[in-house]
Amino acid sequence: MDLTTQNIPDTVTSISQAAELTGLTEDTIRYYERIGLLPYADRKPNGHRHYSKDQILGIRFLMRLKATGMTLEQMRHYLELTRQGDGTLSERYTILEAHNDTIAHEIARLQETQEVIRYKLRHFRELAENPNTDAYDCEEPGSSGQ
Amino acid sequence: MDLTTQNIPDTVTSISQAAELTGLTEDTIRYYERIGLLPYADRKPNGHRHYSKDQILGIRFLMRLKATGMTLEQMRHYLELTRQGDGTLSERYTILEAHNDTIAHEIARLQETQEVIRYKLRHFRELAENPNTDAYDCEEPGSSGQ
DNA sequence: TTACTACTTGGAGTATGCTCAAAGTCAAGT
DNA sequence: ACTTGACTTTGAGCATACTCCAAGTAGTAA
Known part of the structure; x- marks a missing residue:
């Protein structure tokens, strides 16, 4: 299924679901958080990350920028401005x-x-x-x- | 000046000229030769590499493939077939x-x-x-x- | 209680593609 | 003879972007 049209549950998603919805691997999502490309994700009481629908959409937009040649560092800068x-x-x-x-x-x-x-x-x-x-x-x- | 229209002397060119005519650095050209992406170049009596007009055109074509997402390994394979x-x-x-x-x-x-x-x-x-x-x-x- | 699954962190390792440095050769110019 | 400049080879180092692993935790199911 095409990622960009795959619909996102309104409920909060785990990292494995986030991976599926964005086309990234779990490791890559954690890596992006580590280097500050993604903000420190909210954790559930057991410490597991969870993501909102908007966050998934945000990651998808980032992946578009990446797929069109933007480097992680440039994206990091853009997101810093956003914040x-x-x-x-x-x-x-x-x-x-x-x-x-x-x-x-x-x-x-x-x-x-x-x-x-x-x-x-x-x-x-x-x-x-x-x-x-x-x-x-x-x-x-x-x-x-x- | 645009590389693809920059004209190439008919006479044989040195590595520095090849670099200029292809947009690569001398180091990169030597690196490509080392990894087998480019054939072992002809040497002048003093050991310096020289390139023909056709070789420069060949490198330019390769750089087009590279610029459009082909990996060095894929290009290497293609060139092996050519040979x-x-x-x-x-x-x-x-x-x-x-x-x-x-x-x-x-x-x-x-x-x-x-x-x-x-x-x-x-x-x-x-x-x-x-x-x-x-x-x-x-x-x-x-x-x-x- | 034990097992299983889904996560967690931190750190090390890998793939690709250069890029640079060290030490040497060769030919021309002063 | 000496210097300069353009090259040579070999090998190491680097940037980007992951990718994998080890050790641990939390919750659920039998």
Whole structure:
């Protein structure tokens, strides 16, 4: 099931459920708490962590940032600003805007590479149809493709 | 200057020029050779590496694969197939096709995240225009945004 | 009471991908 | 002859992000 649409119980979740709902491992969640990426989680009377629905959504958002190239340290900084409240709204705005631009550039680069790969695939198909007889058909390295 | 359009001298290049033309450092190029990602480069009589134009183009292609998420080990495997000649064409085709699909999924995910970020930016603008008076305005974690 | 399961903490180890430093070679310039 | 600069090799070290393990606790079930 797709994580982003998997629905989250309103009741508080354990670390194992949190792991399932976020796609992380329990170890990774504990690790994130240790390095200050996630705040010290509430504990049940027996000491076990528990998470609210909002916290799970928060982690999912973070995982989106991570999946789009943000480092743990950058996320940690962003979250620190969040904890500081509304006074940091404009700085957070700037960060997210910059990250959005980063993503735009990344998409452009991926599309460029898709074109290069498609060019190469086309070249391979031609070779297969029409096996080449000339001695020089360099591939990487050195390749003919950019 | 953009690396992919920067033109490459026809004459053989030194490692420092190769570094400049590929965006890698000299250390990284030597490291790649060490781990078998690049073949043992030709040496000049004094032992210095030299690279042909085609080799530079090959490295650039590799860097595209890397920039789009392929690991060094996967690239090493691909290049090994290349060295084995035309008999591996169909396997290489499959690899590149699969990588192209990976890129397509990656683009989709990036675009999804852009939407989430834009939603959040819009939310921030609303907050700035119309500072909120209610006590509960959670941000990550736990956040209101997906 | 014993066993089992789900957690806890703290610390060590691992994978990937570089990055740097030490010591040496070679050729050109003064 | 000596210095400078661009390289060489080998090996160690580092940053990021986990991942695993050992030892312990708390609650439940037989």
